[in-house]
Amino acid sequence: xxxxxxxxxxxxxxTGKRIMLECSQTKGHDRMYWYRQDPGLGLRLIYxxxxxxxxxxxxxxxxxxxxxxxxxxxxxxxxxxxxNQTALYFCATSDWGDPRGTDTQYFxxxxxxxxx
Amino acid sequence: QQQVKQSxxxxxxxxxxxxxxxxxxxxTAFDYFPWYQQFPGKGPALLIAIRPxxxxxxxxxxxxxxxxxxxxxxxxxxxxxxGDSATYFCAASLSGSARQLTFGSGTQxxxxx
Numbered sequence: 001x002x003x004x005x006x007x008x009x010x011x012x013x014x015t016g017k018r019i020m021l022e023c024s025q026t027k028g029h030d031r032m033y034w035y036r037q038d039p040g041l042g043l044r045l046i047y048x049x050x051x052x053x054x055x056x057x058x059x060x061x062x063x064x065x066x067x068x069x070x071x072x073x074x075x076x077x078x079x080x081x082x083x084n085q086t087a088l089y090f091c092a093t094s095d096w097g098d099p100r101g102t103d104t105q106y107f108x109x110x111x112x113x114x115x116x
Numbered sequence: 117q118q119q120v121k122q123s124x125x126x127x128x129x130x131x132x133x134x135x136x137x138x139x140x141x142x143x144t145a146f147d148y149f150p151w152y153q154q155f156p157g158k159g160p161a162l163l164i165a166i167r168p169x170x171x172x173x174x175x176x177x178x179x180x181x182x183x184x185x186x187x188x189x190x191x192x193x194x195x196x197x198x199g200d201s202a203t204y205f206c207a208a209s210l211s212g213s214a215r216q217l218t219f220g221s222g223t224q225x226x227x228x229x
Binding site for chain 2: 004042058103109
C-alpha cells in the first residue's frame with residue numbers, strides 16, 4: 001500500500017551494528033505497528049503505538065526499540081544487530097474506529113534485513 | 117506460545133479447484149478473525165474477516181466458515197485462479213482498545229494453470 005512506506009527496502013549489515021528501519025504513513029491513522037515475518041512463523045508483533053506518547057511492547061520486543069517521532073512516523077531500531085534478527089520487517093497502521101469496526105491493518109511493503 | 121494454528125503450510129490446487137485453509141485458536145476471548153493475503157514482495161492485505169456472531173461470510177469467491185464450538189475457522193477459495201497464488205495468513209484479535217492481531221504461520225497457495 002503506497003500510503004505506508006518503509007525505508008530501506010533491503011539492508012545488509014554486520015553483527016553488532018545499530019540499524020534503524022523507518023516507516024511513514026499518509027493515512028492519518030493513530031495506530032502503528034512493527035512486525036517481524038519469518039518463514040513458518042507468520043507475523044509476530046514487535047512494538048505498537050496508539051499515539052506519539054503511547055508505546056507498547058509486543059510479543060517479541062527484546063533486542064528492539066522504537067520511536068514515534070510524529071503521528072505519521074514510527075521507527076524501529078536494532079541497537080546491536082545479531083544474525084537471528086535476519087527477517088522481513090513490516091510496518092502497519094490502523095484506524096481507531098469503533099469497537100465493532102473493521103480493525104483493518106494496512107501494511108507497508110516490508111524491509112528485508114540480513115545480519116551477517 | 118502459538119495461539120492461532122494454521123494448516124496446511126503449503127497447498128497446490130489446479131485452476132478451477134477449491135482451496136481450503138484451516139485455522140484453530142485457543143483463546144475463547146478472540147472476537148475478530150481476519151484473513152490476510154500476501155503476494156511476493158508485498159505486505160499483507162486484508163482479504164476478508166468475520167466475527168463470531170455469524171457462521172459464514174462470503175465475498176465473491178472467498179468464504180470464511182466459522183465454528184465457534186470447535187474454535188476453528190477456515191478460508192475457502194472457490195474456482196481458484198493462478199492469480200490467487202499467494203501466502204495466506206489467518207489472524208485473531210481480542211476486543212478492547214488493544215486490538216492486537218495474533219497471526220497464524222501462513223499457507224503458501226499455488227494454483228496451477
